[in-house]
Amino acid sequence: MAIGIVADPVFQQHDTGPYHCECSERLAAVDQALNAWPGRGQALFMPLRPAREEELARVHHPSHLARIAATKGRMAQLDPDTAASPRSFEVALLAAGSLLDLCDAALEQQVQGGFALVRPPGHHATPSRAMGFCLFNNVAAAAAHLLAARGLKRVLVVDWDVHHGNGTEDIFFADDRVLYFSTHQWPLYPGTGPVQAVGRGQGEGYTVNVPLSPGQGDEAVIQAFSRLLLPVAQEYKPQFILVSAGFDAHADDPLGSMRITDQGFAALAQMLVELAADACPGRLVLSLEGGYDLAALARSVVAVLEALEGQRQDALIAQAAQAELSPSVAKARQMAQNYWPLG
Numbered sequence: 001m002a003i004g005i006v007a008d009p010v011f012q013q014h015d016t017g018p019y020h021c022e023c024s025e026r027l028a029a030v031d032q033a034l035n036a037w038p039g040r041g042q043a044l045f046m047p048l049r050p051a052r053e054e055e056l057a058r059v060h061h062p063s064h065l066a067r068i069a070a071t072k073g074r075m076a077q078l079d080p081d082t083a084a085s086p087r088s089f090e091v092a093l094l095a096a097g098s099l100l101d102l103c104d105a106a107l108e109q110q111v112q113g114g115f116a117l118v119r120p121p122g123h124h125a126t127p128s129r130a131m132g133f134c135l136f137n138n139v140a141a142a143a144a145h146l147l148a149a150r151g152l153k154r155v156l157v158v159d160w161d162v163h164h165g166n167g168t169e170d171i172f173f174a175d176d177r178v179l180y181f182s183t184h185q186w187p188l189y190p191g192t193g194p195v196q197a198v199g200r201g202q203g204e205g206y207t208v209n210v211p212l213s214p215g216q217g218d219e220a221v222i223q224a225f226s227r228l229l230l231p232v233a234q235e236y237k238p239q240f241i242l243v244s245a246g247f248d249a250h251a252d253d254p255l256g257s258m259r260i261t262d263q264g265f266a267a268l269a270q271m272l273v274e275l276a277a278d279a280c281p282g283r284l285v286l287s288l289e290g291g292y293d294l295a296a297l298a299r300s301v302v303a304v305l306e307a308l309e310g311q312r313q314d315a316l317i318a319q320a321a322q323a324e325l326s327p328s329v330a331k332a333r334q335m336a337q338n339y340w341p342l343g
């Protein structure tokens with residue numbers, strides 16, 4: 001079965017100006033790499049569609065939707081980092097809506113997993129605020145769609161962007177229907193995501209944060225997946241896996257100080273493919289978040305697509321298993337053990 005892809009030049013029309021790192025050229029680089037990707041011929045490129053207001057209203061306040069809609073046709077500075085251009089509102093609707101359709105295609109087994117290569121990114125957008133280059137929280141809207149419109153009860157959101165996805169965490173902090181798992185550099189923007197933030201009320205234990213000290217790379221993040229995410233997920237039994245796939249934890253990235261390689265991201269994707277095969281075959285959908293070194297971003301996206309096709313990074317995963325456990329991961333495991341049997 002085909003891998004589903006959302007990719008279109010329209011996503012370059014969210015114009016953040018000539019000096020912004022979250023720039024249109026990111027997707028130009030990705031599109032160029034997609035053209036050279038040998039799997040392109042077998043992939044299913046999804047038609048685009050805008051998100052409807054009620055789909056975004058599941059995760060955003062009406063005032064936020066109105067504020068972003070009001071940027072239509074003009075330039076607007078929504079916070080010190082986050083700009084909108086005349087077409088940003090329209091493009092942001094297409095990003096969120098097309099991701100929802102990709103999730104539906106995965107649910108209906110029209111595709112075997114997929115990747116939405118869209119901008120603007122989403123995981124910092126809170127119910128009421130655009131921030132961190134994000135207008136609408138695409139992945140949160142997708143999770144809410146799977147719960148509300150498709151009747152699912154357990155959605156796993158994995159966020160491997162170098163920054164903590166404060167918006168996604170916020171939206172589902174008190175909700176046990178979404179398990180939010182994030183690896184992120186600590187300290188770093190936006191300053192949220194300590195191990196102690198585990199959710200509240202019904203959602204207590206359903207937020208798992210793994211702050212990683214700067215300089216850690218493939219071994220630590222693979223360990224965070226194999227020693228923490230996988231045992232938690234085996235217990236949680238997700239019906240769908242969404243990924244906030246940022247590539248700013250790459251060794252070459254100018255914003256982060258982590259050391260993940262192209263193959264490291266592929267290893268993470270492979271582990272999620274295997275988890276999905278056990279828990280929810282084919283229901284693994286990634287959505288692009290950060291990643292600001294154009295060449296590293298383009299290579300890593302292709303490496304992840306190749307992992308979805310079945311290419312393996314077993315040597316890298318075995319090497320991480322043999323290495324001493326990262327103290328950052330050990331600390332996060334200790335916290336999660338209050339809620340999950342980790343073996």
Ligand SMILES: [Zn+2]
Pocket residue numbers: 161162163246248289290291
């Ligand atoms: Zn990021």
